[in-house]
Amino acid sequence: MVYLLWILVVGLVDNPFVAKGPGDVAEYLITGDDAAQHRSEVMEQLMVTLRDAAIGFTAGMLAAILLAGAIVLSRGVESTVMPVAMILRAVPLIALAPVIRLIFGRGISTVAVMSGIVVLFPALVGIVFGLRSSSKQMHDVVQVYGGSERDVLFKVSFPSALPSLFAAIRISVPGAITGALIAEWLATGKGIGYAVVSAAGQSKNNEVWALVIVVTLVSLLLYTLAQVLETFVLARYGKDAGRA
Template sequence: MSALSPTLAAAGRALLRALLTLVFVVGTVLPLWVAGLWIFEVSDYVGKGPADVWAHLVTDEDAGQTRSEAWSLLVKTLQDAALGFVAGMLAATALAGAIVLSRAVESAVLPMAMILRSVPLIALAPLIILLVGRGYAAVAVMSGIVVLFPALVSIVFGLRSHSAQMRDVVQVFGGSSWAVLRRVAFPSALPALFASVRISVPGAITGALLAEWLATGEGIGYAIVSAAARSQINQVWSLVVVITLASLVLYLLAQLVESVVLARFGQEAGRA
C-alpha cells in the first residue's frame, strides 16, 4: 500500500493539472477566437464564432444528426491516427535502439529521417499512394512519417542519458550491449519516451487528417475539404473544433499516463 499511495497521489495531481489545463486553454482560446474575428473584420459568412459552432452542434433542429455524423468522422480519424501513431512510435523506438547500438546505423538512418522530415508530406503523397495504395497502409505511412522524426530524436536522446556507472555495472557482470540497452538505457529513457508520446499524439492526428485528405477520402480530414468545397462553413468550423478538442484531450490523457507511470517507476528508481 505504501508503494501504491505515492502513485495514486501523483495520479490525482496529474488529473487535477490536466483539468485545469483544459479549462485554461478553452477559456483562453474562446476570447481570442472571438477577438480575432472582430479585429480582422472577417465576414460573417466565412468566420464563424463559438456561438455559431454551438448552435450547429447543439441547438439547431438537425444538430442531433450533425453530432452523429461528426462522431462517426471523429472515430474514423482517431482510428487512422492510432494506426499512424503505433507505426511511427514502433519504428522510432526500433530505430533509436539500433542507432544507440551502432554508429553505422546512426550514420545511415538519421540523414534519411531528416530528408523525410524536410520534404512536405503533400509532395510525398503521390509517391506513397503509388507504392502502397490508398488504404490503411497509406495512412500508416503518412501519419507515421509525421510521428517518426520527433519521436526518434527524443528517444535517442533518452537512451543515451543513462550514467556510465550504471552501464559499467551491467558490463562487469558480463552483460552485452543489448543487455545495457534493455536493463539500463530503456528504463532511463522513460521520461524521453513519454515526452515523444505527448508530441506524437497531435502529430499522428495531423498526419491522419492529411492522409484522409490526400489518400483515403474518409474521416474528418476529407470531410473538412468536402464541406469547404460545398460552402458548408458551419460544418467546416465545427469539425475543426471537434478534432482540436479531441487532440487536446488525448494530449492531456498522455500527460496523465506519463505522470502515473513515472511516479511508479520513480519509487523503484529512488530505492535503487
C-alpha cells in the same frame, strides 16, 4: 485558451459568412433543428480520424523505438537512418503523398505511412537523446557482471529514457492526428481531413468550423491524457520513483 483564440480569430477575420463563432458551432451541434444529425455525422468522421491517428501513432512510435535502439547499439545504423529520417521530415508530406499513394494505394497502409512519418522524426530524436543520457556508471556495472550492450540497452538505457519517451508520446499524439488528417485529405477520402475540404468546397462553413473545433478539442484531450499517463508511470517506474 482555445476559446479565447477562437474569438480572436473570428474578430480578426470579421466576415460572418466565413468566420463562425462559438454560437454558430453550438447551434450546428447542439441547439439547431438538425443538431442530432450533425453530431452523428461529425462523430462518425471523428471515429475514422481517431482510428487513422492511432494507426499512424502506433506505426511511427514503434518504428522510432526500434530505430532508436538500433542507433544506440550501432553508429553505422545511425549514419544510415538519420539522413533518411531527416529527408522524410524536410520534404513536405504533400509532395510525398503521390508517391506514397502510388506505392501503398489508398487504404490503411497509406495512413500508417503518412501519419507515421509525421510521428517518426521528433519521436526518434527524443528517444535517442533519452537512451544516450543514461548513467555511464550503470553501464559499467552491467558490463562488469557480464552483461552485453543489449543488456545495457534494455536494463539501463530504456528505463532511464522514460521521461524522453513520454515527451515523444506527448508530441506525437497531436502529430499523429495531423498526419491522419493529411492522409485523409490526400489519399483515403474519409474522416475529418476529407470532410473539412469537402465542406469548405461547398461553402458549408458551419460544418467546417464544427469539425475543426471538435478535432482540436479531442487533440487537447488526448495530449492531457498522455500527460496524466506520463505522471503516473514516472511516479511508479521513473528514476525518482519511491523517493520522498
